[in-house]
Amino acid sequence: MQLAPGLHRIGDDIVAAHLIVADAGLTLIDAALPGYHRDLLRELAVIGRPVTDIRGIVLTHGDADHVGFAERLRRELDVPVFVGAADAERAKGAKPPATPSDPKRLVPMLGFLLHAARKGIARIPPLTEVQPVAGEQVLDLPGAPRVIPMPGHSPGSVAVHVPGVRAVFVGDELTTRNVLTGRLGPQPAPFTDDQAASSASLELLRGLDVDWIVPGHGAPWHGDVDSLIAAYRSAEARKR
Template identity: 60%
Template sequence: MRLAPSIHRIGNDIVASYLIVTSEGITLVDAGLPGMYADLGRELGSLGRTLDDIRGVVLTHGDSDHVGFAERLRREHDVPVFVHAADAERARGGDKPKNPVGPMRLGPLLRFAAFGLRKGMRPRWLTEVREVTDGDTLDLPGRPLIVGMPGHSPGSIAVYSDAVRAVFVGDALTTRHVLTGRTGPGPAPFTDDPAEALASLDRLAGLDADWVLPGHGAAFHGSPSKAAEAVRAATRG
């Protein structure tokens, strides 16, 4: 799905990954669920590109619905996978906190479960990663900048590309709550430290972008500061 000339999405409002498309190649932000690998191939085909055009995968964090097919790309196409050092073990399948589920509604829960069953909820965990940290600018298409956003997980990040005027936020915020169906910017479920996640939104305020792109929900077409304020408003109820 084309969002802008250099930004494409695979997946949907339940689980999404993104492509930064440039003449030098493609950077993939997150790798969704394993079955989205076929969606990636179709999207690349529509662009006249192949898997060999992908120069790197940047994971916003190490949860299963973001790791997805990353290891397959790494093994079969030698694509490097980047993850924050604090989430490297998580991306390898290490233990994570058993967070409270919180409120849910049956319809959205069933849609989330059905999509997971169709696309596969069990990733092939990574066996090799390249660790990044806050402030790193990666030598990848779009020159992605790593912005530390701890809270959802210790190594959660946003990926900012001035070249495409977008910030990819993973689960630092969501625009569709997968368990309740609530739409609009809000906090993500399954968050390790909700207070820290809320505080991390301050990191978005200084970013000059036209798009805020979450791992769950519709693209937010507006400034990161407006998206962050909308999340805070949602938490105030």
């Protein structure tokens, strides 16, 4: 699905990856779950681009539902997979630490678990090779994605700013659809290693000139950063 010229969504409000489309090639932001590989191929067919146009994958963090089909593409296309250095081992299959118990509602939680099972969450191949990114830098990939370290959800979580499509991808540093409760709107994401650090990291987004703030779960936010953070802070206050 096209969100804007050069910006395409692979997936849905439950789990999503995103595609940056440029004349020089394609950059994939996250790789969702293995079953979304078919969705990727369908989207590529719609826009008339071969999968071999993918030049690289940038992960917002190393959790399994963002690693998804990345190893498949890495092997088949010999493309680099970039991830925050502190999440490199997690992307390679290291077990993340236990996180505090999050609020749950039975129906949304079961819906997420069933959807994830259908999309192959139990058979995600860990990455065997990654390109760790330390600090802020611009990657030599289509769209010139700029990686911004944002520790909190995980130690190596990053935001990925792509000025050409006026978007920043924030992974699970926030969500607009809580997969455990079904609650909609900007809010803290479940399964977060350090919620206080995650909340603080959002301030690093201020000043970005973007039209889209794109989480890994939930609808993309079409608006400015300040309004998104204000909505997030309101939800955060209600949660206390």
